[in-house]
Amino acid sequence: xxxxxxxxxxxxxxxxxxxxxxxxxxxxxxxxxxxxxxxxxxxxxxxxxxxxxxxxxxxxxxxxxxxxxxxxxxxxxxxxxxxxxxxxxxxxxxxxxxxxxxxxxxxxxxxxxxxxxxxxxxxxxxxxxxxxxxxxxxxxxxxxxxxxxxxxxxxxxxxxxxxxxxxxxxxxxxxxxxxxxxxxxxxxxxxxxxxxxxxxxxxxxxxxxxxxxxxxxxxxxxxxxxxxxxxxxxxxxxxxxxxxxxxxxxxxxxxxxxxxxxxxxxxxxxxxxxxxxxxxxxxxxxxxxxxxxxxxxxxxxxxxxxxxxxxxxxxxxxxxxxxxxxxxxxxxxxxxxxxxxxxxxxxxxxxxxxxxxxxxxxxxxxxxxxxxxxxxxxxxxxxxxxxxxxxxxxxxxxxxxxxxxxxxxxx
Amino acid sequence: xxxxxxxxxxxxxxxxxxxxxxxxxxxxxxxxxxxxxxxxxxxxxxxxxxxxxxxxxxxxxxxxxxxxxxxxxxxxxxxxxxxxxxxxxxxxxxxxxxxxxxxxxxxxxxxxxxxxxxxxxxxxxxxxxxxxxxxxxxxxxxxxxxxxxxxxxxxxxxxxxxxxxxxxxxxxxxxxxxxxxxxxxxxxxxxxxxxxxxxxxxxxxxxxxxxxxxxxxxxxxxxxxxxxxxxxxxxxxxxxxxxxxxxxxxxxxxxxxxxxxxxxxxxxxxxxxxxxxxxxxxxxxxxxxxxxxxxxxxxxxxxxxxxxxxxxxxxxxxxxxxxxxxxxxxxxxxxxxxxxxxxxxxxxxxxxxxxxxxxxxxxxxxxxxxxxxxxxxxxxxxxxxxxxxxxxxxxxxxxxxxxxxxxxxxxxxxxxxxxxxxxxxxxxxxxxxxxxxxxxxxxx
Ligand SMILES: NC(=O)c1ccc[n+]([C@@H]2O[C@H](COP(=O)([O-])OP(=O)(O)OC[C@H]3O[C@@H](n4cnc5c(N)ncnc54)[C@H](O)[C@@H]3O)[C@@H](O)[C@H]2O)c1
Numbered sequence: 029x030x031x032x033x034x035x036x037x038x039x040x041x042x043x044x045x046x047x048x049x050x051x052x053x054x055x056x057x058x059x060x061x062x063x064x065x066x067x068x069x070x071x072x073x074x075x076x077x078x079x080x081x082x083x084x085x086x087x088x089x090x091x092x093x094x095x096x097x098x099x100x101x102x103x104x105x106x107x108x109x110x111x112x113x114x115x116x117x118x119x120x121x122x123x124x125x126x127x128x129x130x131x132x133x134x135x136x137x138x139x140x141x142x143x144x145x146x147x148x149x150x151x152x153x154x155x156x157x158x159x160x161x162x163x164x165x166x167x168x169x170x171x172x173x174x175x176x177x178x179x180x181x182x183x184x185x186x187x188x189x190x191x192x193x194x195x196x197x198x199x200x201x202x203x204x205x206x207x208x209x210x211x212x213x214x215x216x217x218x219x220x221x222x223x224x225x226x227x228x229x230x231x232x233x234x235x236x237x238x239x240x241x242x243x244x245x246x247x248x249x250x251x252x253x254x255x256x257x258x259x260x261x262x263x264x265x266x267x268x269x270x271x272x273x274x275x276x277x278x279x280x281x282x283x284x285x286x287x288x289x290x291x292x293x294x295x296x297x298x299x300x301x302x303x304x305x306x307x308x309x310x311x312x313x314x315x316x317x318x319x320x321x322x323x324x325x326x327x328x329x330x331x332x333x334x335x336x337x338x339x340x341x342x343x344x345x346x347x348x349x350x351x352x353x354x355x356x357x358x359x360x361x362x363x364x365x366x367x368x369x370x371x372x373x374x375x376x377x378x379x380x381x382x383x384x385x386x387x388x389x390x391x392x393x394x395x396x397x398x399x400x401x402x403x404x405x406x407x408x409x410x411x412x413x414x415x416x417x418x419x420x421x422x423x424x425x426x427x428x429x430x431x432x433x434x435x436x437x438x439x
Numbered sequence: 440x441x442x443x444x445x446x447x448x449x450x451x452x453x454x455x456x457x458x459x460x461x462x463x464x465x466x467x468x469x470x471x472x473x474x475x476x477x478x479x480x481x482x483x484x485x486x487x488x489x490x491x492x493x494x495x496x497x498x499x500x501x502x503x504x505x506x507x508x509x510x511x512x513x514x515x516x517x518x519x520x521x522x523x524x525x526x527x528x529x530x531x532x533x534x535x536x537x538x539x540x541x542x543x544x545x546x547x548x549x550x551x552x553x554x555x556x557x558x559x560x561x562x563x564x565x566x567x568x569x570x571x572x573x574x575x576x577x578x579x580x581x582x583x584x585x586x587x588x589x590x591x592x593x594x595x596x597x598x599x600x601x602x603x604x605x606x607x608x609x610x611x612x613x614x615x616x617x618x619x620x621x622x623x624x625x626x627x628x629x630x631x632x633x634x635x636x637x638x639x640x641x642x643x644x645x646x647x648x649x650x651x652x653x654x655x656x657x658x659x660x661x662x663x664x665x666x667x668x669x670x671x672x673x674x675x676x677x678x679x680x681x682x683x684x685x686x687x688x689x690x691x692x693x694x695x696x697x698x699x700x701x702x703x704x705x706x707x708x709x710x711x712x713x714x715x716x717x718x719x720x721x722x723x724x725x726x727x728x729x730x731x732x733x734x735x736x737x738x739x740x741x742x743x744x745x746x747x748x749x750x751x752x753x754x755x756x757x758x759x760x761x762x763x764x765x766x767x768x769x770x771x772x773x774x775x776x777x778x779x780x781x782x783x784x785x786x787x788x789x790x791x792x793x794x795x796x797x798x799x800x801x802x803x804x805x806x807x808x809x810x811x812x813x814x815x816x817x818x819x820x821x822x823x824x825x826x827x828x829x830x831x832x833x834x835x836x837x838x839x840x841x842x843x844x845x846x847x848x849x850x851x852x853x854x855x856x857x858x859x860x861x862x863x864x865x866x867x868x869x870x871x872x873x874x875x876x877x878x879x880x881x882x883x
Contacts, residue, residue, distance in 0.1 A: 157511065159511050159514055159530050159534075160530060160531055162530060163529040163530045163531055166529075171528075174528050174529065175525060175527075175528045176522075178515075178518075179514045179515045179518050179530055243515075244515060244516075245515070246515075
């Protein structure tokens with residue numbers, strides 16, 4: 029990279045939705061502005077105030093439908109008057125919108141148009157029942173496919189992937205891996221106070237996750253425990269140059285350095301060539317790792333896009349951690365657990381922490397920043413000296429837009 | 440036969456508590472038929488008839504909101520149904536279209552004449568034999584079809600209606616429970632005369648609506664109210680006796696609590712009376728005592744309450760009106776005192792009365808934790824064993840109550856109102872949401 033880029037000052041609101049004590053579907057809830065403000069102000073405070081920020085970018089997917097609000101860039105000056113008359117924009121790439129906010133900030137720092145960028149990701153989705161939310165989220169796919177798609181469009185897409193995988197490699201073990209995935213997600217979430225599943229008290233998580241899918245009420249091959257939840261929430265983080273860090277008065281030990289990144293897209297009008305493969309995810313990871321001049325074996329932890337358990341499994345294979353058809357074993361054998369070979373999603377990921385769609389990419393970066401700088405609290409894992417890198421993989425749609433970023437603790 | 444009969448249907452009393460639910464379920468069933476490709480060119484019509492025009496306006500809103508919920512629930516099937524209509528893409532569009540398609544079948548009317556084209560007539564008007572008979576007669580004299588009648592009467596024997604209105608077996612009792620859209624149970628009451636084709640029709644209709652159909656013999660009150668009314672009279676008797684030691688509101692509170700908490704039922708007996716309506720209970724008792732020739736099916740307390748205009752029943756939004764008990768957010772907070780002619784807050788005596796009743800058995804779990812529990816049977820066996828060993832006032836009242844309830848069940852069988860014990864238990868389990876049937880051996 030032509031210039032060093034850092035991230036610091038991460039913050040997550042709670043992921044609000046079913047499962048959280050505060051959540052009551054019948055009562056009014058905070059609006060999207062509340063989330064933008066809470067997250068944005070927290071980061072501003074850590075970087076010494078709005079005066080230090082050159083530019084803001086807000087990642088969001090579908091506020092125009094969920095809350096009938098577009099033009100989110102102009103919410104930045106609401107966070108702090110100090111952002112008035114400064115650049116601010118919103119970016120959208122379905123569930124990779126948060127990741128796009130990060131790449132947008134990284135580009136601006138690289139282009140030397142900013143030294144400090146405030147990057148926020150936000151989504152408020154509990155405004156409609158899940159059945160109508162499915163319509164809105166279907167916008168992440170090609171609209172021409174909507175008519176013949178499932179009522180729950182995206183769960184339907186990934187159910188098809190799961191079905192294809194079952195057919196090719198067997199159902200029972202794969203479902204078992206999904207269940208282990210769910211268990212890891214919930215157990216990690218229980219360590220993170222902002223997680224949607226923080227207060228999950230279920231004892232037999234595996235048993236619950238093995239509930240047979242019910243095609244009459246949901247999809248053919250996935251049950252609701254295979255899915256991320258409906259969430260309201262925001263995350264924010266600062267993206268800075270070396271000068272930016274100095275301006276904000278933040279020591280490097282409090283920051284992570286971006287050592288590689290990639291933004292990869294595929295044709296939204298096409299169905300996946302092989303439904304058992306997440307090829308765009310694979311490409312993005314490969315490029316970002318190459319960019320960082322490391323391999324997957326150098327990673328201490330990874331935050332990836334488990335919008336569905338099957339996406340978790342397919343990502344394990346896309347990363348080359350297991351051969352095609354062997355991802356289930358990799359998961360069942362505990363490699364992705366927090367004490368495993370490569371801990372995945374240490375605060376619960378999309379299934380456990382929550383999935384405020386446009387916010388997720390930023391949330392992933394915040395988690396990696398926390399882990400690499402020792403700020404993850406009860407969820408903290410040990411970062412081995414010889415494998416000190418972290419990676420985020422943020423996916424939009426059905427493997428269509430993927431942002432991969434590689435981090436290491438700044439020195 | 441089934442499809443043809445369902446092409447033109449009327450619901451009488453469509454805006455009432457029961458009629459509105461019957462209308463909703465029938466509308467959905469008819470729409471599902473209409474939406475089948477083979478029925479595309481057939482016309483279907485459902486007359487929603489009620490004497491009250493205001494109530495019909497309310498009915499429209501009820502139907503619309505309920506249909507939306509139904510459509511949301513069966514969306515996966517609906518996407519299939521509307522697959523050929525390429526203009527309907529999003530879930531919301533399909534839901535709106537379905538609600539529209541169902542509502543299009545319904546014609547709202549205040550005139551009984553609207554039934555004259557119908558082949559099936561559901562009757563859910565007031566519980567008054569003479570009015571029902573007069574209505575049936577009028578329809579039979581004028582109908583252009585050869586209609587079949589399904590009456591929702593809670594107590595009037597079907598044979599009596601058949602004979603008085605000269606219906607020649609074209610009527611049967613199809614007794615939904617309140618609210619019909621939710622309750623799974625339907626009691627089916629036929630007589631020797633009942634047209635076998637009509638019976639066949641009712642069975643298919645019940646099956647399509649996914650109802651549990653329990654046959655009851657044709658005695659006033661049938662199985663459900665047969666048990667409930669006698670159970671209620673026992674509760675009133677128990678409270679009256681207890682009122683020698685405490686005030687009547689305290690005694691009512693005590694028995695309500697015993698019949699709910701100690702017996703693990705969804706609500707206490709006095710709350711259930713309010714839920715059904717004290718006036719409705721009175722009407723059912725009147726019909727039952729006269730038809731069955733049992734003068735003991737009567738309660739001075741109920742007559743007294745009605746004379747004081749204490750009726751219970753529900754508001755149109757489904758919330759509970761004050762009756763014997765007064766409610767806040769659905770929870771009882773006060774009990775009516777006949778002496779003082781006002782409600783006495785439960786708070787004012789709760790501690791005292793609870794202390795008199797004594798503790799619940801240690802193994803007690805509330806009804807909601809038992810009813811769907813996989814270990815229900817063993818939990819209940821353990822619970823009642825413990826209850827049996829206790830001699831507190833609460834436990835003693837509960838045991839008496841439990842045994843009375845069982846005897847009522849056995850009597851329904853020996854009196855041939857129910858063909859067997861299973862039917863009695865099914866009715867109480869599905870129609871009254873009890874966690875266990877009254878005919879059991881928990882306390883033997
Ligand atoms: N409420 C219950 O729990 C329950 C349960 C099972 C059966 N039933 C039976 O269902 C029937 C209706 O009871 P409900 O509780 O729904 O009463 P309701 O008072 O709520 O409804 C009766 C409706 O019929 C209308 N009506 C009265 N006379 C009419 C006539 N001649 N033509 C057309 N409409 C007329 C009224 O305007 C009213 O809307 C009764 O036979 C009752 O015994 C009631």
